[in-house]
Amino acid sequence: MPQFPAGQTLLIDADDTLWENNVYFERAIAAFISYLNHHEYSPAQVRQALNAVERETILAHGYGLPSFTRSLVTCFERLSPEPMDADKRQRVVGFANSIAEQEIELLPQVDETLRDLASRHHLILxxxxxxxxxxxxxxxxxxxxxxxxxxxxxxxxxxxxxxVIARHELTQHASWMIGNSPKSDINPALAAGLHAVFLFHKDTWILEHATLSIPPEGQHLIELDAFPRLSDIF
Structure with missing residues (x-):
């Protein structure tokens, strides 16, 4: 029997909560690092440099594939011992473009679980x-x-x-944020007065990693390892 009564509001994350996302970026990054083939920096050092560039790019241009593409190009320009010509740029941009070609791959039992949850609760993506x-x-x-x-x-x-709470007139003691990112889904939601469910995903983007906050008194933080287990709670 679910732990919480019907009528909860469930705010649910999308990327790497409902469908695969970061795994495609990781494949593109691996191809980029292999193509750069830096002779002084290790693959781990190149990845650290790319992480730093991504942080800069996000601040200036936000999230999304165009921002990621810009980060790959900038990182290549900074690290490559040779200038980036048109052919090299096309190859680097191609690593990012490969992500856009991916079909949506739902995580296991997401459709069935959402159907079940929607029969009892108010869902917001x-x-x-x-x-x-x-x-x-x-x-x-x-x-x-x-x-x-x-x-x-x-x-x-x-x-x-x-x-979002104000726009949808949510009752905080019956509202939850559900997602795989401690940095974006869990900690700020708890800070805003919501309950939260952390769904572990092994390929969560490294820039979304953070230590989970301790929930304030009166708020819940539940950790699960699979989306279908939400039906056990709600």
Whole structure:
């Protein structure tokens, strides 16, 4: 029997919570590092440099595939001992473009679990990134029918969560954020007064890693290892 009664509001993340996402970026990054084939930096050092470039790019240009493409190009320009010509640029951009060609791959039993949860609770999809890019993923996923609303935001921080709470007139003691990112899904949601469910995903983006916050008094933080287990709770 579920632990919490019907009528909860479940804010649910998309990338790496409902469908695979970061694994495709990891493959592109591995191909990029192999192509760069740096003779002084180890693959791990190249990855650290790329992480730093991505942090810079996100601050200036936000999330999404265009931002990632820019990061690969910038990193190559900084690290390559030879200038980037048109052929090299096309090859680097191609690593990023390969991600856009991926079909939406739902995580196991996501469709069935959402159908079950939607029969008892109020579901809102909440994802961050490029609006057009994320909206297209939602459309292609076929999952929009389970959600009463879709929130695509540029960042997931406490003020953004508070705005969503206000916009949908959510009752905080019966509202939850569910996702795989401690940095974006869990810690800021707890800070905004929501309960949270952390869903472990082995390929969570390294820039989304963080230590899980201790929930404030009166708030819940539940950790699960698979999306279908949500039906055991809700």
């Amino acid at each position: 909440m994802t961050k990134g490029d609006h057009a890019e994320q909206a297209d993923k939602v459309r292609r996923s076929g999952l929009a029918k389970y959600f009463s609303a879709v929130e695509i935001v540029s960042e997931k921080d406490p003020p953004t969560y508070r705005a």
